[in-house]
Amino acid sequence: MNLVIVGLNHKSATVEIREKLSYSDEILGDSLKALCGSYGVNECVILSTCNRVEISAVSSDIEKGVWEVKRFLAESSKIPLEELDEHLYVHKGQDAVRHLFRVAAGLDSMVVGEPQILGQVKDAYGNAVHFDTAGVVLNKLYHKTFSVAKRIRTETRIGAAAVSISFAAVELGKKIFGDITGKTVMLIGAGEMAELAARHFLNAGVREIMITNRTYERAVELSRTFNGTAIMLREFPHFLKEVDIVVASTASPKFIIKPEMVREVMRERKYAPMFFIDISVPRNIDPLVNNVDGSYVYDVDDLENVVNANLKERSKEAGEAETIIDEEIDVFYQWVKSLNVVPTIIALKNSFNDIRKSEMQKAFSMMNDDLTDKQRETIDAMTVAIIKKILHNPVQHLKREADTVDGDFYIEASRKLFDLSEELDKQKKAQNSED
């Protein structure tokens, strides 16, 4: 299969290069058509995101495909190819399939496991379908890619670990409370960070938000945006027993939540757990509060550590994802090989039959009336038998070798030896018109 992927990403090129190469929605259609038209590629998909631009293409010849795609990239970005070339990576055949699987699963992303890339790959393919530049091979390849990415998401926890501080706080909350919906959050201090954390908790489905602040007006203002309750700062301890999650972010130079206070509250709550998030520096919550049974205190540094632990866990999951990719490549290649060998055999038989027919035509026209119908039939049957016998061994070998490592080589050799490209083109056209 003559699949190539040529492109660049955040690792291989700086943002100055990447922005020159981006294909916006307006020019995407023309670009796709140009690639398949004037650059002579059979099928193509253009994936263009802020971190990567890459083109998957299928062409009649691998090296020609690589060259054409590179030429296209250089000409459309107006960067001389000599300069652009050092930033480009090239993946061919099986290597390209693996690359695409990894990209779609988020393994090649800046933040490993991030989920947006799959949607972007889907859009890229959707555009190719819309502009009719995806054929048999890319259709199959992309559908396979989506199912592989989905399998990796369900069978590994690659997307599960949180990588931003606010998100990590929400995830921690889920590990403590199980279900976070129906919990109550109290913001002590209504700064920007607290607001961000509150938004994350609201997205996760907390029931109620209480806001307390040194200037009460600010608390009231924020309580309107979140549809919460504003509380006077001096009165907040009275409400603590109703609160499951506390986010502290005041500028107070001393601790405003102390162990004795929490112990008292815990007794009133019948020891239902509490989660304290201290994003203020200097800290607002005495770290000794963590020693009270059922209360968990995390400051900014702790949350940073949680983010790192999450990232480490993700890279572990990545190993598992690679195993899945290996398996799926095997499955995909079974299909690719069967795809190659069948049309090759048909093309081989057709081209021999064409020769037979034209030579018979010549011979019969020379002998014009000297032959009876019976004799014509006999000669016809004989030539058919000759071709059948000649082709018997090559066809058998092709079928057998198609599943082996050298399969592509045998198929390629047969195509060259018998000059089958014209025949195959004819078949492809017939198939396309069927589609």
Place this chain on the structure above:
Amino acid sequence: MGRVSPYPASGSIGRNNQMSLIFFYITVAVYIVSTVLYFGYLTTHRERLLDFGKYALIGAFSVNTITILGRWMEAGRTPAASFHESLILFAWVTVGLYFVILYKYRLSVLGAFVAPFSLMLILTASFMPKEIVPLAPVLESYWLPFHILLAFLGNASFALAFFFALMYLIQNHYLKSRKLGGTYFLLPSLEVLDEVGYRCISYGFTLLTLAMITGAIWSEYATGNYWEWKHRQIFSLIEWLLYAALLHGRLTVGWRGRKAALLSTAAFCVMICSYFIINILAGGAHGLLR
């Protein structure tokens, strides 16, 4: 009703137990495989190993079932007379109950505790005398299988509650120390562990109560006394009081979370110790074989 044994008269020592023994050793092997797979999951975090561990545990459970049925047919009586038989039954009930829990809660990782626990029981069984001992016909009654099943279901519930308590303590340790890693990512949330652990204890308590009632009725039929202050009965009472206190504390003064987990662990340790001590010292279930 109940005084007449529904089974043929018990045989003498040395009845053929070859078939069930073969299955017994297969059971040991499959439990080992399952335990290894689960431990592999805990260290590598590969989801695939969790599935394989579960399949192996299903396999172990099936062979365990065959072992018990075989033993039942060979002995011609409820196979819970010797310590060997009792341990096999305990392992079987625990795994069975795990699958029931799994149906409702999908906490597959619990298997990583159930498999080694059952393996431990089965391995202990392999060191105990395996011959089929006769049971005095007077002890065999309709009540016996019910009593045994209820008692083991109760104990298995407490075992599962203990696993949840262990998981709670592990998870609590990670969250308190603020150093996340290892099994933190594999275990469920504290709230879930606390809640399901509590449910296991309340089910276990109900079953234990029923087991003690059926035991008393059985004792009345067999010996004419409801209660004889035998070791087994005394320890059952202690166990019952411990779990009753635990449940009471939870409902009234809010013993939950870490405190509940520690108490559940302690109560389970008392239970498992008394189980081993009574069986080893007295020989056979309840020391009734002497």
